[in-house]
Amino acid sequence: MTYQLALSQLLNGLQLGVLLFLLAAGLTLVFGIMSFVNLAHGSLYMLGAYFGAAAFAKTESFTLAILAASLGAGAVGLLLDRFALTKLYTRDHLDQVLATFGLILFFNELIRIIWGPGSIFMQVPDALSQTVDIAGFVYPSYRFAIIGVGLLVALGLYLLIQKTRIGMLIRAGATHPHMVSSLGVNIKWLNTLVFALGAALAGLAGVMSGPIVSVQPGMGEPVLILTLVVIIIGGLGSIRGAFFAALIVGVVDTLGRAFMPTLMRSIFERNTADAAGPALASMLIYLLMALVLALKPQGLFPASAGATR
Amino acid sequence: MKKTMIGMLVAGALSGAALAQTTPIKIGFVGELSGPQAPLGQDQYDALMLLIEQNGGKLGGVTVQVIKEDSQLKPDVANQVVDKLLEKDKVQIITGVTFSNIMMAVHKKITDKGVFLIGSNAGPSPIAGAQCSPYFFSTSWQNDMQAEVVGKFASDKGYKNVMAMAPNYQAGKDFVAGFKRTYKGGTVIDEIFTPLNQQDFSAELAQVAAKKPDALYIFYPGGLGVNFVKQFQQAGLNKSITVMSASSIDGTTIPALREAALGMLTGSFWGPDFPNEANQKFVAAFEKKYNRIPSQYAAQSYDAAQLLDSAIRKVKGNLADKKAFHAALKAADIKSIRGNFKFNSNQFPMQDMFVFDVAKDSKGRVSLRTVAKPLVNHTDAYASQCQMKSL
Numbered sequence: 237m238t239y240q241l242a243l244s245q246l247l248n249g250l251q252l253g254v255l256l257f258l259l260a261a262g263l264t265l266v267f268g269i270m271s272f273v274n275l276a277h278g279s280l281y282m283l284g285a286y287f288g289a290a291a292f293a294k295t296e297s298f299t300l301a302i303l304a305a306s307l308g309a310g311a312v313g314l315l316l317d318r319f320a321l322t323k324l325y326t327r328d329h330l331d332q333v334l335a336t337f338g339l340i341l342f343f344n345e346l347i348r349i350i351w352g353p354g355s356i357f358m359q360v361p362d363a364l365s366q367t368v369d370i371a372g373f374v375y376p377s378y379r380f381a382i383i384g385v386g387l388l389v390a391l392g393l394y395l396l397i398q399k400t401r402i403g404m405l406i407r408a409g410a411t412h413p414h415m416v417s418s419l420g421v422n423i424k425w426l427n428t429l430v431f432a433l434g435a436a437l438a439g440l441a442g443v444m445s446g447p448i449v450s451v452q453p454g455m456g457e458p459v460l461i462l463t464l465v466v467i468i469i470g471g472l473g474s475i476r477g478a479f480f481a482a483l484i485v486g487v488v489d490t491l492g493r494a495f496m497p498t499l500m501r502s503i504f505e506r507n508t509a510d511a512a513g514p515a516l517a518s519m520l521i522y523l524l525m526a527l528v529l530a531l532k533p534q535g536l537f538p539a540s541a542g543a544t545r
Numbered sequence: 546m547k548k549t550m551i552g553m554l555v556a557g558a559l560s561g562a563a564l565a566q567t568t569p570i571k572i573g574f575v576g577e578l579s580g581p582q583a584p585l586g587q588d589q590y591d592a593l594m595l596l597i598e599q600n601g602g603k604l605g606g607v608t609v610q611v612i613k614e615d616s617q618l619k620p621d622v623a624n625q626v627v628d629k630l631l632e633k634d635k636v637q638i639i640t641g642v643t644f645s646n647i648m649m650a651v652h653k654k655i656t657d658k659g660v661f662l663i664g665s666n667a668g669p670s671p672i673a674g675a676q677c678s679p680y681f682f683s684t685s686w687q688n689d690m691q692a693e694v695v696g697k698f699a700s701d702k703g704y705k706n707v708m709a710m711a712p713n714y715q716a717g718k719d720f721v722a723g724f725k726r727t728y729k730g731g732t733v734i735d736e737i738f739t740p741l742n743q744q745d746f747s748a749e750l751a752q753v754a755a756k757k758p759d760a761l762y763i764f765y766p767g768g769l770g771v772n773f774v775k776q777f778q779q780a781g782l783n784k785s786i787t788v789m790s791a792s793s794i795d796g797t798t799i800p801a802l803r804e805a806a807l808g809m810l811t812g813s814f815w816g817p818d819f820p821n822e823a824n825q826k827f828v829a830a831f832e833k834k835y836n837r838i839p840s841q842y843a844a845q846s847y848d849a850a851q852l853l854d855s856a857i858r859k860v861k862g863n864l865a866d867k868k869a870f871h872a873a874l875k876a877a878d879i880k881s882i883r884g885n886f887k888f889n890s891n892q893f894p895m896q897d898m899f900v901f902d903v904a905k906d907s908k909g910r911v912s913l914r915t916v917a918k919p920l921v922n923h924t925d926a927y928a929s930q931c932q933m934k935s936l
Binding site for chain 1: 587742744745749751752755769776800803
């Protein structure tokens with residue numbers, strides 16, 4: 237194994253990680269602050285990809301595609317929160333799961349009616365369609381761009397949550413919603429804002445994935461499962477946890493897929509290894525999740541260590 | 546649905562009054578019409594209806610009524626809709642069937658009832674071999690054929706080091722095995738099986754880049770193929786490694802791939818650029834009506850419609866004589882749009898297999914272009930296991 241291979245696998249893991257972070261950040265905030273289980277988060281990711289692909293096809297500008305995807309998904313999130321989900325916030329988690337699962341079916345069908353059942357085309361922007369060559373190490377520039385955007389968003393979120401008044405209210409709302417409410421803050425609007433922000437980030441993740449994966453109905457479900465793993469490992473409601481857990485899951489999953497089959501072959505004979513390698517590799521992150529749950533049931537970085545909840 | 550049925554009945558009553566046959570022949574269509582794989586079923590349905598419409602609502606001079614059912618890629622749903630077609634609608638013929646697992650779920654039920662099943666896509670090995678039935682005809686291929694032609698092509702080209710990639714499930718294993726059956730003169734240096742729900746292949750592509758094979762054989766149907774091809778191209782590998790695919794890059798995925806797939810190869814039995822007259826007419830009519838290039842799934846289904854047309858005409862619409870109808874189907878007296886077409890002993894096609902590359906057509910659209918015909922009069926490997934009962 238060469239260092240180039242190891243390095244590009246590490247970057248692949250990092251790229252998957254930041255993409256998962258964009259999704260997990262919104263989901264974990266919504267769960268942490270409103271104690272709301274939103275399975276339709278994957279649908280917002282799908283909507284982002286479709287909005288972005290449509291805008292890109294019309295304008296040929298990737299910047300506009302990003303704007304359309306995040307603002308569009310954010311707007312849908314806002315409407316969802318105001319008109320569909322408000323009543324569910326006080327219900328128990330099972331009701332929320334059922335209702336948002338219904339939303340998944342609704343959005344998949346809606347997309348199918350509007351854009352058809354097949355996958356639609358979205359190309360990499362011309363400026364990023366090549367590979368970057370650093371001293372013999374070749375890596376697709378678009379994937380570099382994803383890593384860059386993801387890290388920037390992470391930094392922005394950190395500043396927003398830690399350094400602004402809104403961020404302070406969000407943090408306070410996460411641990412002591414009734415206190416924040418009685419201090420005169422409109423917690424309802426705060427919730428809406430958080431939900432829309434999460435939706436916008438999911439939309440951004442969707443449009444960034446558009447040129448890599450097939451944009452099709454139901455594309456949100458596989459990625460939703462990974463995202464749930466991330467927020468469980470990271471600790472519900474914790475942005476910091478989501479960030480590190482996303483990177484861990486991204487890297488573990490990628491390295492597992494890359495090297496587990498080879499590793500198995502050096503232990504077992506070829507046939508056994510070929511059967512067990514891929515299976516074990518795809519189980520790896522769930523094993524990790526089980527381990528984390530056994531040792532630290534609150535996740536690696538619990539949001540409100542001091543809060544009574 | 547109701548409207549078209551009434552329309553057909555009216556059309557039939559007006560023009561076919563002289564015919565003895567007063568009730569239309571009922572044909573059931575079963576296919577994947579929703580979900581990510583719906584473009585396949587849709588193309589099958591559209592091509593079937595195209596020929597019926599061209600014939601003024603008739604097949605073989607007799608008015609037909611097509612009852613369309615969506616099997617949703619779920620074997621239990623397929624069972625229900627087939628029960629409905631057989632028991633309630635009492636259809637005499639069923640056509641379509643998109644996926645192999647659906648075919649396995651409904652094949653026995655339909656043929657045991659003595660209803661003719663004209664499969665226009667899935668061709669799993671059991672029904673080509675030990676479980677073959679006189680009531681089943683395929684106008685597509687046995688699954689392995691599309692892989693075998695690519696294997697033969699790779700041998701003809703003299704590729705020495707080849708890697709294979711496919712999803713980790715039965716069809717993935719079958720398509721890799723089919724490739725290896727005909728690939729001679731080189732080695733498959735590595736086989737990578739990815740989980741069926743995996744969407745991003747970055748880790749595997751890095752392995753491929755490190756191993757530098759002459760060519761890479763892939764089987765990634767539908768959306769998976771779209772993902773794979775885009776990522777392969779973005780990784781800059783298309784300059785150094787030839788991609789050969791089976792059942793991955795086709796008329797249903799090319800619209801989502803466009804330039805990303807240029808130069809990649811795929812094995813099949815038919816391409817939209819075939820010069821024979823029947824094909825040119827079919828492609829032009831399909832494009833005119835549906836405003837897209839037909840895929841191979843449309844081609845298979847159009848031939849199924851032609852087969853029914855010829856057989857119904859031969860028996861003058863009298864399907865009650867099953868022996869005569871069977872003989873008429875078996876004769877396959879049609880101008881297949883693929884050219885050579887005959888039924889083998891197991892009632893699967895015996896046909897030439899081709900390799901295509903992705904290129905721009907005369908109108909500048911990205912489509913498939915014929916590059917080679919590695920297998921002539923090809924038959925599947927399972928026919929010898931089939932002991933066909935006579936009717």
